[in-house]
Amino acid sequence: MTTKQIESESSAGLSKARALLIIASILWSTSGFFTRWLQTTFENGASPEIHPLQMAFFRVLFASLGISLFVRLKDVRFAKGMVFTSISFAIMNALFVTALAMGSAANAILLQYTSLIWCVLFSIFLLKEKPDLRAIQAVFPALVGIIIIVIGGWHAGEGVVILIALGSGLTYAFVLTGIRSLHDVSPAWITFCNLLVAALVLMPFVMTMPLPTTNQLLILFMFGVFQLGLPYLMTAKSLKIISPQEAGILTLLEPVLSPVWAYLIAPEKDAPTISTWMGGGLLLAALFWRYYPVKTKPDGF
Numbered sequence: 344m345t346t347k348q349i350e351s352e353s354s355a356g357l358s359k360a361r362a363l364l365i366i367a368s369i370l371w372s373t374s375g376f377f378t379r380w381l382q383t384t385f386e387n388g389a390s391p392e393i394h395p396l397q398m399a400f401f402r403v404l405f406a407s408l409g410i411s412l413f414v415r416l417k418d419v420r421f422a423k424g425m426v427f428t429s430i431s432f433a434i435m436n437a438l439f440v441t442a443l444a445m446g447s448a449a450n451a452i453l454l455q456y457t458s459l460i461w462c463v464l465f466s467i468f469l470l471k472e473k474p475d476l477r478a479i480q481a482v483f484p485a486l487v488g489i490i491i492i493v494i495g496g497w498h499a500g501e502g503v504v505i506l507i508a509l510g511s512g513l514t515y516a517f518v519l520t521g522i523r524s525l526h527d528v529s530p531a532w533i534t535f536c537n538l539l540v541a542a543l544v545l546m547p548f549v550m551t552m553p554l555p556t557t558n559q560l561l562i563l564f565m566f567g568v569f570q571l572g573l574p575y576l577m578t579a580k581s582l583k584i585i586s587p588q589e590a591g592i593l594t595l596l597e598p599v600l601s602p603v604w605a606y607l608i609a610p611e612k613d614a615p616t617i618s619t620w621m622g623g624g625l626l627l628a629a630l631f632w633r634y635y636p637v638k639t640k641p642d643g644f
Contacts, residue, residue: 360581361593367574367581368596375452375605377566378443381559393555395444398563399437400545401555405567407538410531410576418529425533428521429540435514436541438507446504452601453492453622454508459485459629461516462591469520470587478588481629485595488625495618519587522579530579538572595630599623 381393442451460482466472493505522533555563582590602619 360584363577363581364593367577368594370574371597372600373570375601395441399440400549401563402567403538403541405564406572409568409572410535413531418532431514431517432537433541433544438511442508446501451508453598455512457512458516459591462587465520466587475588481633484625485629488622492622523582534576592633
């Protein structure tokens with residue numbers, strides 16, 4: 344194989360990895376939609392109220408069942424770092440769904456992307472990967488956007504929710520960094536273990552709660568498989584090629600789209616505030632800056 348063919352194959356692999364992350368971001372962005380859908384079943388009197396921890400539990404349980412179909416026997420192995428990554432995922436899942444259920448979908452999802460800052464730091468200092476200059480530069484408008492959202496949400500009385508969402512951002516960065524460090528482990532197996540451990544951690548907290556209705560379980564099944572399981576499998580595959588620095592930037596598509604889906608279901612609860620618009624705009628600017636093509640000068644100039 345010639346050098347040109349190798350470079351072409353490498354470029355194709357990179358494009359595919361980026362495409363998978365874009366699709367994953369779009370699927371992830373439906374989290375607010377499913378959460379509000381579950382809540383409206385209670386508000387309309389069609390079903391009993393479902394606790395945020397129940398949402399978190401059934402979401403990861405159904406996702407793990409769906410991903411198990413992609414795990415092959417030869418993939419099953421235990422590697423150093425899997426315990427840390429799985430526990431981080433379990434904590435992240437519980438924090439994120441709680442923040443989503445208690446506060447506005449826009450703020451919960453946008454604040455989870457404080458993980459962008461942690462991803463850059465962890466990638467450079469823990470994984471010893473080459474710094475991505477454009478990603479580092481993109482952190483600054485993203486950070487300003489996050490600060491604006493935090494201040495706006497705090498004044499709106501969502502202080503506790505904001506702290507929970509910030510915690511989900513830190514643990515999300517742990518998950519991405521952990522998956523990236525597990526180079527030789529099957530993406531399907533990593534994803535399955537993360538989801539299953541998250542379900543087992545939450546099981547004791549939901550065992551005494553009433554079982555959701557059939558209608559709610561169907562929504563939770565779609566929530567788990569299509570919003571969580573498949574996109575995490577895509578992300579795990581992408582992280583074999585793309586660094587957490589770039590993944591953190593590319594998945595900023597999720598917080599841009601999420602408020603739209605949530606607003607369609609519950610406009611009275613998820614109408615974006617001025618601070619959300621401003622912060623979201625800066626996150627979008629960070630994404631644009633990272634991928635805006637830069638012309639390089641020809642040799643001799």
